[in-house]
Amino acid sequence: MIEPVYNFSAGPCTLPHSVLEEVQAELLNFEGSGTSLIEVSHRGALYEPLHHEAREMALKVWNVPDEFDVLFIQGGATGQFAFVPLNLLNTKNQAAYVNSGHWASGAYKDAAQVGKVYQAWSGEQERFMRMPNSDEIKLQDNTRYIHITPNETISGVRYAQFPDLGIPLVADMSSEMIAREIPWDLFDIVYGGAQKNLGPSGVAIVFIRKSILQNSNQSLPRYLRYDLHQEKQSLFNTPPTFAIWVMGKVLRWVDERGGVQGMQAAANERSSLLYHCIDNSGGFYRCPAALENRSTMNIVFNLPTPELEQSFHEQAAEKGMPYLRGHRSVGGIRASIYNAMPLQGVQKLVSYMQDFAKKMG
């Protein structure tokens, strides 16, 4: 029997096996049409119902209130680093960016090309190992929004609580999409790439407060305008139909497992197992993230030496766990355990970690 491979990659990453099987079964002949869904028009009777079902499911499974709509836009989360300031900033306002790590600083750099922005907090001196408390975020006048990155995928830190400072939040939730419940009242926009929790790469999902569209920038090239994407229900031009098709299936899979509450409970169970193993290893494994900010999606840790880390990777790969390397900028180990990671995958990793520590510690 071939051992299953558990994919701990940070994204693109593991998808529900049942969804991949469905895609395989339907790929050549969609619903008896004799064609594949990915070779037909995005404005035809085969594709359009799926498109709208995916939109409705996205709103349903994350308990998104009626004041919001959902948009599917190409360009990933990085595209949204530009979309957000292009649509929301003007000559009279500015935006606060919380610099909590690699991705937050990317969002800040891009926004600075477009409008007036400032860093309201930076974790750089502490090597991005924690998130700020609300009272550490320093705001200036005429701040249109506060941009946050609720989960930093590389350093493995997340906000335990969202800042509530009376100014709307805009959040890059790429690595926590539909993985934790959120207080929607605090947000104007929540965006992220699909390729971690929700499907293949190729699409960003943007939850946007509808009332802000009246004042969004309408003198942009058309593809960059949020209001047009909303008016056309994300069919302004040809959308990434394959990515949306598969994402719709993943969203249905999420719905069948209790929506965001189900995903959050499973994430807590998986991450607790791993942190318990780290904390009970007698210091062999060390997690650098602040205790209260430990991510439930990206579990980052180190071993006593780089040589041991190298052996850890080599032996894990032989055992069917090949994608555990930390991001190239920080090294170490990173286990990304997004929504579709089965509990058995984490149990197998924990058992491997315990054996490895016994043997090499």
Ligand SMILES: Cc1ncc(COP(=O)(O)O)c(C=O)c1O
């Ligand atoms: C928090 C966060 N933001 C942004 C990105 C970049 O996403 P994309 O490749 O979809 O542009 C990533 C990718 O890993 C991420 O983790």
